[in-house]
Amino acid sequence: MPVTTLDGHQIHVNDEGFLTDPNEWDDSLATVLAAQIGITLTDAHWKAIRFLRKDFEEQGETATLRRVATVGGVPIKELFALFPQKPAKKMAYISGLPKPQGCV
Amino acid sequence: MTTDAAPAIVPQFDNETPTGRKLAIICSKGSLDMAYPGLILANAALGEGVETHLFFTFWGFDMINKKTMGDLQFTMLGNTATHMPQGLGGLPGMTALATSRLKKSIADVDVPEVPEFLEQIVASGGHLWACRMSADMNKLTKEDLYDEVEDIISASDFIEKTEGAQMLFI
Numbered sequence: 001m002p003v004t005t006l007d008g009h010q011i012h013v014n015d016e017g018f019l020t021d022p023n024e025w026d027d028s029l030a031t032v033l034a035a036q037i038g039i040t041l042t043d044a045h046w047k048a049i050r051f052l053r054k055d056f057e058e059q060g061e062t063a064t065l066r067r068v069a070t071v072g073g074v075p076i077k078e079l080f081a082l083f084p085q086k087p088a089k090k091m092a093y094i095s096g097l098p099k100p101q102g103c104v
Numbered sequence: 105m106t107t108d109a110a111p112a113i114v115p116q117f118d119n120e121t122p123t124g125r126k127l128a129i130i131c132s133k134g135s136l137d138m139a140y141p142g143l144i145l146a147n148a149a150l151g152e153g154v155e156t157h158l159f160f161t162f163w164g165f166d167m168i169n170k171k172t173m174g175d176l177q178f179t180m181l182g183n184t185a186t187h188m189p190q191g192l193g194g195l196p197g198m199t200a201l202a203t204s205r206l207k208k209s210i211a212d213v214d215v216p217e218v219p220e221f222l223e224q225i226v227a228s229g230g231h232l233w234a235c236r237m238s239a240d241m242n243k244l245t246k247e248d249l250y251d252e253v254e255d256i257i258s259a260s261d262f263i264e265k266t267e268g269a270q271m272l273f274i
Contacts, residue, residue, distance in 0.1 A: 004113055005112070006112045013113050015113065017112070017114050018115065037114065064214075066214065066216070067214065076224055080227075085152075085153030086117050093117075102213075103215075104148075104214070104221075
């Protein structure tokens with residue numbers, strides 16, 4: 001499992017670059033991860049990220065887009081605007097969580 | 105941004121050169137169990153940034169007809185997947201029972217019902233099209249259809265719109 005250093009943060013990642021230890025994540029790392037994929041975080045992004053982090057702690061798995069919308073309260077359309085093209089994967093990456101497993 | 109040793113691994117979410125990948129799904133069945141495969145695949149494709157079009161034709165029209173879309177049925181008749189004697193499916197009330205069972209299993213995995221699923225697909229940027237011939241056969245107009253259906257179009261219009269797309273017939 002590769003160890004990589006990103007802007008002073010030493011992190012464990014899988015071969016795609018997703019964090020394998022969610023505990024290595026913090027707010028400043030999120031900003032760095034977002035920058036890696038060309039996203040500048042705003043309050044709206046943070047609302048989704050905070051939900052993902054909290055939900056992962058409670059459920060033990062990464063929320064799907066649908067869950068972020070129905071439980072987290074950020075509409076699907078907005079998620080596509082905030083994290084273009086592949087919102088579920090981009091959100092998970094920035095939040096330091098695994099890719100979501102659910103089909104919907 | 106990287107400071108030392110191992111280079112940072114960054115997922116390749118966006119292709120540097122857009123592939124222009126498109127998916128076209130033809131939904132021709134109106135039973136509950138045959139409605140979901142198309143919806144789930146459309147949703148998955150949209151989540152991967154793939155342009156997606158759904159064409160509702162023949163019984164698939166039930167999925168976008170305001171009168172029927174919330175009330176699709178599942179029958180055990182002719183469906184060996186239930187692993188029950190075929191005769192059972194013909195008993196009174198069995199279709200209602202099988203439908204409510206299936207709806208429950210679908211809800212249990214947090215998958216929405218058909219109307220809400222279509223809403224999610226449209227919010228994700230998906231395109232819904234209704235088949236001209238099916239509309240004419242059933243004497244239905246745009247007013248009878250789910251509001252987010254973009255238009256009633258002919259099969260050849262659909263083929264034109266989805267040039268270069270990967271096609272799925274369900």
